[in-house]
Amino acid sequence: MKLFKKSWSWPQPWWSQKRIDKAWEEYYEPLIEEECQKAFELDLKARIEDSNKTEDRVDQNMSFNEYQEEAGKTAMFPDDVPPLFYNAAGMCDEAGEVMGVVKKFYRDRKALDLTLDRDKLVKELGDTLWYLSQAARMAKITLSEVAETNIEKLRGRRERNTIHGEGDER
Numbered sequence: 001m002k003l004f005k006k007s008w009s010w011p012q013p014w015w016s017q018k019r020i021d022k023a024w025e026e027y028y029e030p031l032i033e034e035e036c037q038k039a040f041e042l043d044l045k046a047r048i049e050d051s052n053k054t055e056d057r058v059d060q061n062m063s064f065n066e067y068q069e070e071a072g073k074t075a076m077f078p079d080d081v082p083p084l085f086y087n088a089a090g091m092c093d094e095a096g097e098v099m100g101v102v103k104k105f106y107r108d109r110k111a112l113d114l115t116l117d118r119d120k121l122v123k124e125l126g127d128t129l130w131y132l133s134q135a136a137r138m139a140k141i142t143l144s145e146v147a148e149t150n151i152e153k154l155r156g157r158r159e160r161n162t163i164h165g166e167g168d169e170r
């Protein structure tokens, strides 16, 4: 692990597959795990701090369907674009903005000594959720059905030990 820390770099085009595999195993994977752990601890800390604040709080126990309904009240769609298309496209657009926040953090964290912009991430995740909820609404699907179906699917995969791999039906 020290070997890679000294000459830190992501895999380069001229690296052999063996070297890339070794770097992933010895350095990148532990690094990602460490980052996830830090992000989790940060999130936990923020959540504990937040749970101590009671004023001006949004209802954090809002159900999926309540959220979907509330989000629908703020919807304004162009009338010359099919609404399902518009919302599905908006969801991808906002997911890209989530990636932008994460990308900037990884790009600049060392040079600018940055921490993850949690507030911005919350907002962009929310924008993605908004479009997701409205794409579902346009197809007459409730957000709770989306969530429940997803959990059922993943539980089934865990029981069949098929979490890893590709394809939706496994």
Ligand SMILES: [Mg+2]
Pocket (backbone or CB within 6 Å): 094, 097, 123, 124, 127
């Ligand atoms: Mg946004």
